[in-house]
Amino acid sequence: MKGSLISTAIAEPYAQALMSVALSHDLADAFGEECRSLVTLLEKSPDLEAFIASPVIKEIDKKTVLGKIMGEGTNLYLLNFLMLLIDKRRIIFLEKICRQYLTLLRKLTNTVLAEVTSAHKLSSEQSESIANKIEELTGAQGVEIKTRIDPNLIGGITIKVGSQVFDASLRGQLRRVSLSLGGIA
Structure with missing residues (x-):
């Protein structure tokens, strides 16, 4: 389902919303770096991807792990966005959302x-x-x-x-x- 039209249809509005927040706070490039890091991490760690995609694991546990992965220096807007994805059960699309955000950022910066x-x-x-x-x-x-x-x-x-x-x-x-x-x- 990762590469399907359904996941793209779900990821695109979230990526656009993240871009909107980033632009309104002049954080587009900073969010881009964080998204690149997340994509790389998810590509290199199938265990992490399985962990955040698992419906069995509690939301609070996912929030704790993502909070630790992102670290204390992470922008609060981005961290809140990730927590929202967990609350809305859309965290499974995190990699796709980050990739879509990076596509939007590339268009923005030519x-x-x-x-x-x-x-x-x-x-x-x-x-x-x-x-x-x-x-x-x-x-x-x-x-x-x-x-x-x-x-x-x-x-x-x-x-x-x-x-x-x-x-x-x-x-x-x-x-x-x-x-x-x-x-x-």
């Missing part, structure tokens, strides 16, 4: 999301160079890079921005050569 896949870990200079090139190609004011390592690329990188894919990988080049020679990739 930032694009670039999914970069490389054979090896990129250095900070390489990431910066890629970001500059993507800004140049897209006309965006900023680039948010999400990296992934895929040793099957052999070398080089692939970059996905929206529906566009730029394949500068060795595997892609070998596939193109094979096709031009009449072989099957």
Whole structure:
């Protein structure tokens, strides 16, 4: 159900409400950082995701755990929003809401999301160079890079921005050569 239309229909109004609160208090970027952290945490911890999604676990326990995870420095508006999600039994959609919020934030700041896949870990200079090139190609004011390592690329990188894919990988080049020679990739 995570990727379904129903979860999107539920997540979108909550993300818009969070954006509205963030904008009215000049906290859009701060909430964006918190949302990125939450998404990363939920991706890396299936146990946490199962915990907050479980209908068996009491709401007070979920509130306590989320409060400790967020820490004392968390903005009160954001913390109250998370508690509201628990009260309304919508906490199961937390990751989707955070992703939707980040999409809204990128639109607001004219930032694009670039999914970069490389054979090896990129250095900070390489990431910066890629970001500059993507800004140049897209006309965006900023680039948010999400990296992934895929040793099957052999070398080089692939970059996905929206529906566009730029394949500068060795595997892609070998596939193109094979096709031009009449072989099957």
